[in-house]
Amino acid sequence: MxxxxxxxxxxxxxxxxxxxxxxxxxxxxxxxxxxxxxxxxxxxxxxxxxxxxxxxxxxxxxxxxxxxxxxxxxxxxxxxxxxxxxxxxxxxxxxxxxxxxxxxxxxxxxxxxxxxxxxxxxxxxxxxxxxxxxxxxxxxxxxxxxxxxxxxxxxxxxxxxxxxxxxxxxxxxxxxxxxxxxxxxxxxxxxxxxxxxxxxxxxxxxxxxxxxxxxxxxxxxxxxxxxxxxxxxxxxxxxxxxxxxxxxxxxxxxNRRYGEVRRLGMLMRRDLAVAAAMRAAAQGLGEVLGADHVVVRLIRYDEDATSPAIWSVQGAVGDPAALSALPVDWLAGREEGSFVADAVPATDSLLPEAERAALLAAGAGPVITVAIGPGADPLGHVTLIRRVGSPPWSDFDVRMAEMSAGDLGRSLVNARLFEQERHLVEQLRRLNTAQSEFVSAVSHDLRTPLTSIAGYLELLTEEEAGPITSAQAKMLAVIERNTLRLRMLIEDLLILSRIETGTYDSDKRPVDLAAVVTGALQAIEPTAAKADVTVRAAVHPPLPLRGDPEQLDRMVMNLLSNAVKFTPAGGTVTVEAGQDGAAVVMTVRDTGIGIPEADQELLFGRFFRASNAVRREIPGTGLGLAIVAATVQGHGGVVTVASREGEGSTFTVRLPAGDCA
Structure with a gap:
């Protein structure tokens, strides 16, 4: 046994x-x-x-x-x-x-x-x-x-x-x-x-x-x-x-602390404010790693004036305020790029006396200082302090601190990029507002002398100031055409300014779009005849909708004048208008120079002109189609374009039908 x-x-x-x-x-x-x-x-x-x-x-x-x-x-x-x-x-x-x-x-x-x-x-x-x-x-x-x-x-x-x-x-x-x-x-x-x-x-x-x-x-x-x-x-x-x-x-x-550090990293990356990310990092590291004090210091770059983040556990011994005001340039002299000690050393060839004194004032026992962000050019440093007599930092603690500092570095980079982008957007917004205000002011200032010119031109044309010769009458006709052209340009600028400032209101009431299109066709006939362009129309009244007659008339005139202007002599402009279910549809088709495919996406932007129109030196401001798009959108419709360079263009406007009675 x-x-x-x-x-x-x-x-x-x-x-x-x-x-x-x-x-x-x-x-x-x-x-x-x-x-x-x-x-x-x-x-x-x-x-x-x-x-x-x-x-x-x-x-x-x-x-x-x-x-x-x-x-x-x-x-x-x-x-x-x-x-x-x-x-x-x-x-x-x-x-x-x-x-x-x-x-x-x-x-x-x-x-x-x-x-x-x-x-x-x-x-x-x-x-x-x-x-x-x-x-x-x-x-x-x-x-x-x-x-x-x-x-x-x-x-x-x-x-x-x-x-x-x-x-x-x-x-x-x-x-x-x-x-x-x-x-x-x-x-x-x-x-x-x-x-x-x-x-x-x-x-x-x-x-x-x-x-x-x-x-x-x-x-x-x-x-x-x-x-x-x-x-x-x-x-x-x-x-x-x-x-x-x-x-x-x-x-x-x-595993639990790995998870806590990962969650802390996600929390820091979710906040796009530098100061908030620093505060979250300080508190999170202190709680996860059991520190008495945590100080996050950034290296000051240019105008960056973010204050250090300080976190202390309740009832902690010592004050880390003095430490937060000190730079950490000395850490760059260490090959490992970090400082870990079980107690504040009495002497250290690379630890400045001011840093050592501040650590002692904070009641430091075991201490860690790690760089924020990778590379030889860190964004700052994180210092974690335990009171005298506390357990020393383990290798796992150091790795967790370095991992969190890396996450904080990425968060700070993202936050700075976001702040720079936000500042850039604000600058662009101010520039855009200033431009709109300038255009509006200049347009109003031009309107007054132009009105005087038009008035005196009318007096001269009607021979109120005395008889004029045929040569003078031709000169006055040229002045009258350019005065009208300048007035339309000013009106376009004013409308664009109201669109951009949100004051382009519509006085909507029952309108027959067929009557608007017919009136615009009559107005464009002299211009088309002079340019040797044939205008054909197929309008099927009534075309009831609710809208602003003046805005709709300007929209139709802009499309017609563009079609005539960009169609060479001998070409044709075809206008069709009818009802398609719950929508009123108008199509303007021309046999003109067409629009390059690369330009079509930006065609309805302000001041944009197609590249082939610029090459041919065809006059224009690039405002007409921007006003067309704003008018159609303001009436709840859509405008589209189909074009091939050298073969002409087709603009289609769809507006919700209504009662014009």
């Missing part, structure tokens, strides 16, 4: 030792390997974010420069362009360059920079074409999309790694169950031949191990007055259970 017990104990101990050895030899290195892989993924994702940030900075600066011509924006773009190769090189050091996703992202990014470099050297607002701007926008979207695909690949790798950890934990639990069952089987065989004094203690061991294997991590073997060998087995089981429980608890705590 004694030999059986001895061999039974040896076998049981061997099983447990084998399990412990597997745990220490196979599982622990794998956990370390998993941590290393997590660091690699984090570094790659950070480098990829840097590439994206540089592209975004270049795109915002390029767009602003092309809109405003601001040389500061061009310099900002050039700085981003200079940083791009460095950011890409940093990324390629961390990833496999033969990875198809990396290759595509690199190709799309290089294509965008080449296209942008070409466009940034053109004259803003004049030299570049719509196609070139569209191309650089398309290249930007392709580069951003490729970057997002690579970022998703990193996220998927992280998820896969987390899944592997979970599977390993499951395997570990099942291994424990297997070892337990094996031990129980040996104990059962031995129990057949030993006394009840041995059987009952072994039953307690088996029961505890079985509960532990089913997930009850609090299960332990109760040690009494059983034989020494069984007591040793019980102690070994308890030790193994303690170790597994500790590892499981550590895994759960690390």
């Amino acid at each position: 004694g030999g059986l017990l001895l061999w039974t104990a040896i076998l049981l101990a061997g099983l447990f030792l084998l399990f412990g050895a597997v745990r220490l030899i196979a599982v622990e290195p794998w956990y370390q390997q998993a941590e290393d892989r997590l660091n690699d993924i984090y570094g790659s994702q950070t480098a990829n974010d840097k590439v994206r940030a540089v592209i975004d900075a270049g795109e915002v600066a390029l767009s602003g420069y092309l809109l405003t011509g601001n040389p500061q924006l061009k310099r900002t773009y050039e700085k981003a362009a200079a940083e791009a190769p460095v950011a890409m090189a940093d990324l390629l050091k961390l990833v496999d360059p033969t990875n198809p996703v990396v290759a595509v992202m690199r190709q799309r990014t290089d294509e965008w920079w080449r296209t942008a470099d070409h466009l940034v050297n053109t004259t803003p607002g004049a030299a570049q074409t719509v196609a070139e701007v569209a191309e650089v926008q398309a290249r930007y979207q392709e580069a951003v999309s490729a970057n997002a695909v690579l970022d998703k690949q990193f996220s998927d790798e992280y998820a896969d790694l987390f899944h592997e950890v979970k599977n390993l934990r499951t395997i570990s639990v099942y291994t424990t169950i297997a070892a337990t069952l094996a031990a129980a089987a040996v104990a059962f065989l031995a129990s057949v031949r030993i006394t009840r004094r041995i059987v009952r203690p072994l039953d307690r061991v088996v029961a505890a191990v079985d509960r532990f294997g089913r997930g009850d991590l609090d299960a332990r073997v109760t040690v009494g007055n059983e034989p020494r060998e069984i007591a040793a087995v019980g102690a070994s089981v308890n030790q193994m259970a303690d170790q597994v429980s500790r590892l499981y608890a550590e895994d759960e705590a690390q």
